[in-house]
Amino acid sequence: MxxxxxxxxxxxxxxxxxxxxxxxxxxxxxxxxxxxxxxxxxxNAAAQSLRSGKTRTLGFISDQVTVTRFASEMITGILRAAEARDHTVLIAETFGKPDQIAEAITQMTDRDVDGLILGFMDSRQRDLKIPHTGLPTVLVNGIDDSPCTAVLPNERESGARAVQRVVESGARTVAVIGELANAEKDPRTYPSISRRFSSLRGALAETKLEVLGHWVLDDWNPTDGYEATTQLLAEGHSPDAIICANDRVAMGVFQALAEQGLTPGNDLSVLSFDDEIIARYLRPQLSSIRLPYEEMGSLAVELLLDGNLKPGEHQIDMPLIERDSMMAH
CATH class of the missing domain: 1.10.287 (Helix Hairpins)
Structure with a gap:
């Protein structure tokens, strides 16, 4: 050469x-x-590792992210950001079993990774009891009882953004379907969900919108959204807009509306959160405020490799993805 x-x-x-x-x-x-x-x-990667003391390898430990479609874009963000910085990623899955996280961390440590990313499907307050390894660590879509560096969606603004869009649609009445019962009982355990609905309620209080009800659900599935909307309409309410907790709830809302001959985007507005793939397959297509999983994963890599690991939260904005389910002003 x-x-x-x-x-x-x-x-x-x-x-x-x-x-x-x-x-x-x-x-x-x-x-x-x-x-x-x-x-x-x-x-020769091995020789370079010996010289630098770095393996140029990151460990990603998932609590279900790799085995569900809901948060898989987090992996995309991590892999793309790591590749851009000439790093490889090792992936371990714990299948939602908290007691397996410590073992996965130990295994990653034995493989001499340069840093760890712990990624979660649900944004929750956790007590991970992370083993002390000395490895730089970032949590994505979750926070721990102990001080940590965490990347989260900016839910404090998402609720207010939803209300603003409903006002812009010309609505005078609105129903909110999907406040989560467990989050209402224990807001600290569900920081993102609690922030989303606290922001939403606060923004509604500052408008002239008539709120026809906050419908609290035990779970966020299509059946829950369907049953809540069926009850809403049976009680004689005719909202100009419905704000749904997430896209699965909105799927059920769409079905209940269809049974009454009502079409989102024509007869009323329907707005949701998360922007899962189903939002694009519903008819009409669903407007939704997106959970930025890919951007959160990418930022976690950058924080690790740049050594920006002060305890605290790094929040990523949640963009509104406009489709056909909102009424034009």
Whole structure:
């Protein structure tokens, strides 16, 4: 390679190992890298690890993210950000069993990863009892009882954004379907959900909208949304807009409306949260405020690799994805 590039062996070594040389020009570096690429050269990762004390490998431990469609974009964000920084990611799945997290952390430590990302499908307050490994660690979509660096969706603004969009649609009356019973009983355990609905209630109080009811559900499934909407309509309410807790609830809302001959986007507005893939397959397509899983995963990688690990929350904005279920003003 030295002969092919017209450079000394020492200079080639400096360039390929990303070490600075006082007399190495940008043109020389580019020439050596082009020759290396043409020859199919790949650096010896093990040797580089021994020299630097880094494996350029991150560990991602999931509590169900890898086995459900709901938060899989988190993995996309992590993998893309790691690749952009020339890092590899090892993935472990705990299948929602909290007692397996400590074991997974130990296994990742044994494999000499440079840092850990713990990713959760549901944004909850947790007591992880993370083993002390000295490894830099970031939590995604969850927070721990102990001080930690966490990446979360900005739910404090999402509820207010939903109300603003409903007002812009020209609605005068609104129903809110899907406040979660467990979150109402224990807001601290469900920080994101509690922030979402606290923001929503606060924003509604500042408008002239008539609120026809806050419908509290035991779960966020289509059946729950269907039953709540059926009861809402049976009681004689005719809201100009319905705000749903998430897209699965909205699916049930759509079904109940259809049985009464009502079409979202024509007869009333329906707005939701999360922007799961089903939002695009409903007819009409559902407007939804997106959970930014991919961006949260990407930021976690950046925080790890940049050493920005002060305890606290890093919040990612939740964009409103406009589709057809909202009335035009």
């Amino acid at each position: 030295a002969k092919a590039s017209g450079m000394s062996k020492a200079a080639v070594s400096l360039i390929l190992n990303n070490k600075e040389g006082a007399r190495l020009s940008a043109e020389a570096k580019e020439r050596v890298r082009e020759v290396a690429k043409g020859l199919g050269y790949r650096p």
